Amino acid sequence: MMASYTPMIQQYLTVKADYQDAFLFFRLGDFYEMFFEDAIKASQELEITLTSRDGGAEERIPMCGVPYHSAANYIEQLISKGYKVAICEQIEDPKQSKGVVKREVVQVITPGTVMDGKGLMEKENNYIVSVTAFEDQTFGLAYNDISTGESKVTLLSNNLEEVLNEIAVLGAKEVVVASDFDGEWQKKMRERNVLVISYEDQSSIDRKFSHLLEDLNQDKLKQTAARLFHYLYRSQKRSLDHLQPVSTYQIHQFMKIDYYSKRNLELTETIRTKGKKGSLLWLLDETKTAMGGRMLKQWIDRPLIDREKIEQRHHFVELLMNYYFERQELREKLKEVYDLERLAGRVAFGNVNARDLVQLKQSLLQVPYLKQILQSIGSEEMNRLIERLDPCEEVTDLLERAIVDNPPLSLKEGNIIRDGYHAQLDQYRDASRNGKTWIAQLEREEREKTGIKSLKVGYNRVFGYYIEVTKANLHLLEEGRYERKQTLTNAERFITPELKEKEALILQAEEKIGELEYELFTEIRETVKEYIPRLQALAKTVSELDVLQCFAQVSEERRYVKPKFSSERRVVIKDGRHPVVEKVLNAQEYVPNDCFMDSDREVLLITGPNMSGKSTYMRQIALTAILAQIGCFVPATEAVLPIFDQVFTRIGAADDLISGQSTFMVEMLEAKNAIANATQNSLILFDEIGRGTSTYDGMALAQAIIEYIHNRIGAKTLFSTHYHELTVLEKELAQLKNIHVSAVEHNGKVVFLHKIKEGPADKSYGIHVAQLAELPSELIERANEILTTLEQSTVSDTQRNENAAIPTEKVEQPEQLSFFDTPVEPIKSELSDKEKKVLDKMKGLDLLDITPLQAMNVLYELQKMLKG
Structure with missing residues (x-):
């Protein structure tokens, strides 16, 4: 065919x-x-x-x-x-x-190999990932940003969910796997709009990139990275000299925050708009360079757990805060630094233009000023950073001599190379310029000679140079001297022997100029390419400096304090604030709150009405910990924190429609993730666990989860709930304490004080919140009537059961005992001493004070004994 x-x-x-x-x-x-x-x-x-x-x-x-x-x-x-x-x-x-x-x-x-254009966000990395499955059920994961050359690789456990989470954290748009990779997992990736590339098993080491793998000490790591590089070289079909040597990382080297917790805490984007505004990244981003913005996002995604490294960052932030004027000078100079990482990538890739090289030169010219500013601060740590600021004078000198200050965008237009840089180019230019001067002179002479004031000498690409005379003036031309070249409607175009000779000289010179300029530009680009490793090292240092000054700027403007770290796992936060909410509301309107946790206060059970600020309070504790561990100061007047290894959250309600999971199932899965992976050094935030099912189911699950965390894990936990019945756990769990968000009623309306206080809340104020939401007044009144009826019914039932006569005859033990209906006296004679004590304890309870959950617990213990 x-x-x-x-x-x-x-x-x-x-x-x-x-x-x-x-x-x-x-x-x-x-x-x-x-x-x-x-x-x-x-x-x-x-x-x-x-x-x-x-x-x-x-x-x-x-x-x-x-x-x-x-x-x-x-x-x-x-x-x-x-x-x-x-x-x-x-x-x-x-x-x-x-x-x-x-x-x-x-x-x-492909989505993961974009080098320029709108497909690249200035302050975001564009990662492509490869995943390799090994026979021992472990997985290798390598990722690369081809626009910057950054490459990293790690090994993950035999859990594909962990691989999925890591790809989500990276925000990767493309993943490369073997054709026989787990099909269900590939389906999940596609459902999340990630391009999955099935690529034949290429894990051998190619000489083109073998030097990039020299620092890897395990075959698995090398094979994983090799698959990715095979794919990149095959698809890009050009030099990738800017690719940096692959470095290894382990996820346990950083505070682990899974994808759902990042989303719930709105670290880099908000839940509702999926945009940056309103996130922690939005609040913090006072960076002045694109590469600094990308590093800030990386630091937020991976907070440190190494105390020494964290405190080094805090020390730099403190120094920069103490030197206000120097910091402002620093910020002004950083504005003049372009994206060195991606400029280096474009040089290697071969798609750099002359304006890019001018930006590179202007960026390098700022480095001596940056060093000078930092030297005026004069600390030992700052001096070590200064040593890493390599100005790459050879590149600056070359570009200063070679490239004009305002070159055209296209490399084919010429006028890129400076006069004096290349002798042959200068000769061609001289011939071209003199020829054009001669042309201008020729026009004046011809006008004088013929007396035709409208005569002009012009040029077009098809016919070259010509003398144009309107038809009304043709009779004024000297016969035999002009050779007709083109006829127009109202004019004729001619050429003379002298013009033909000069045309050949000019056009030859201009053609030679274009060819030679492009050749010289290519040579300059290749020379700059030799400095790519130094440029990338400089970019990393400038990025780090940019993020640290950003932390100092935000910390000073927002009145943040330097946190201290506790080896006894104590949490002491005085006047803590939610950083983003505070900025949105304005500092004067935000109500600060304290938080205290130690070995006697591992779990805080938070009660209080809707809209009172329970979720905000929980989030601000987590955000304070994250801010501290990325190296920033924190929103408080005093902060002492442990180093958290992981943060888990279950906040907010959302169905996972793609996988067909309900809100309650998502809630349970996120709770399972925390319970299965948290350690004593973790932070857990659970908001309203159990509300997606029936009241007793929900309470039972909530209590069981609290007990499990309290007894088995010992992680610092903030657990907010509307189940007031759970507050009795303070008497049963030694490390659990009740706190509540206060509210008061005034003229029949609730006023939220947004203040955390010790002890449980006394009411939920649900109908008051509905009133604030401006539901119809008729509906509100009816709700109050129903609530009153329910409360009275509950009291009446309780009193009736309390006053009921206890039968004296012996009755058969029912299969399901009811707390209110159990005839305890006839059974008592058949019980052991221990069981009798339990019954005596039950008789002593005031049924008007006991909560249903207390009753369920006592009944549950009694049933176990009677059935056992």
Whole structure:
């Protein structure tokens, strides 16, 4: 069938056979064309016209195309939707070709391999991940940001959920796996809009990237990274000299915060808008460079657990806070530093332009000023940082001598290289400039000689230079001297022997200038490429400095304090605030609260009405711990904290519609994750556990979870609830304490004080909250009536059961004992001494004071004894 197509379509189909999973952008002149199914699908996705052409097989072939010069916009649209695009270019001059011009794919662009354009967020990394499954059920995970060259690898346990969580934390848009990788897991990735690439098992070490793996000391790590690099080199088909040596990391080296906890705490994006505004990242981001912004996000995603490293960051922040004017100078200079990481990547990738190199030069020129500012602070730690600020003078000098200050965007326009940089280029320019001066002089002379004031000397690409005379003035020209070149409607264009000679000189010079400038630019780019490792090291240091000054700026503006760390696992926070809520509300309106936890207060049971601030209080404790462990100061007047190894949260209600899980199932799964993985050094936040089911189910689960954490784990835990019955646990669990968010009633309305106090809350104020939400007054009144009836009914039932006569005759023991109806006296004679004591204890209880949960607990113990 292929033989019946035209040679060009046959060539297209041959190339397409190797890129079935990508849109093939097939270069034809000034357009990228797509055919067959690609054309149909692309016309829909890009909203461009679908046409057809004769393919030589007695059929019209579907076709659509996009202009070469604007293709980047269309490619970005496809990549943003999760597609791959293969760029197929002409690799020989059509003038030299005797048949179909040779073409081949020169690059495959995917969501994880974008190098520039709108697909890259300035202050976010763009990671691509590879996952390798090993026979011992462990998994290797490697990730890379091709735009910056950063590469890391780790080994994870035999838990695919952990792999899924790590990819979610990285925000990866593309993952590369073997074709036989777990299908259900691949499905989960696709459901989360991650492009899954099935790539043949390439774990051998290629010489192209073997040097990048030298620091890896395990075969598993090398095989995992090798798969990723094989894929990158195969898809990009060009130099990747900016890729940095792969470094290893282990997730237990950092505070572990799973994806759901990050979402619940709104660390980098908000739950509702999925945007940065309103998140902790939004609050903190006072960075002045793009690379500093990316590092800030990395630090938030991975807080430290190494106390020494944390305190080093705190020390830098304190220094910068104490030197206000120097810090402001620092911020001004950092504004002038462009994205060194991605500029280095573009140099290596070969898509850097002259303006990029000017930005690189301007950035490097700031380094001496940064060093000078830091030297004025004059501490030993600051001096060590100064030593890492490499100004790369050789690069600065080269770019200063070679590239003009305001070059054009295109490399083909010329006017990139400075005069005086290259002798031959200067000669060509002199010929061109003198020739153009001669042309201008010629125009003046011809006007004087002929007396034609409208005569002009012009140029176009088709006819070259010409003398143009209107037809009304043709009679004024000297016969025999002018050779007709082009006829227009109202004018004639001529050339003279002198003009023809000068034209050849000028055009030859300009052609030589264009060729030589591009050649010189390529040489400059290759020279800069040799300094990429130094530029990347400089970028890392500048990024670190930028984040530290950012912490100092925020800490001073927001009145944060330097935290201290406790080896006794004590939490002492005085006047703590939720950093984001405080900024949104304004500092004067936010009500600060204390938090105290030690070995006698491991679990805080928080009660109080809706909207009173329970969830906010819980979140602010977690955010304070995270801020402390990323190296920032914290929103309080005093803070003493342990180093937490993990933070778990269950806050808010949300169905997981993709996997068909209800709110309650999501709640239970998140609770399970915390209970299964938390240690004594963890922080757990549970908000309203158990509310997704019936009251007694919910209370029973809530109590069991609290007891399990208290007795088995010992983690610092904040547990908020509306089940007031749970507050009796303070008497039974030694390390549990009740606290509540206070509220008062005034003129029949509730006033939230947002203040944490010791002890349990006395009411829920649910109807008051409904009133604040402005539900209809008729509805509110009816709710109050129902509540009164229910409360009276409960009291009446309790009193009736309390006053009921106890039968004297012996009765059969029922299968299910009821606390209120159990005839205790006839049974008592058959019980052991221990059981009699339990019954005596029950008789002594005042039924008006006992809660249903207390009754259930006592009954449960009695049932166990009677059945045992």
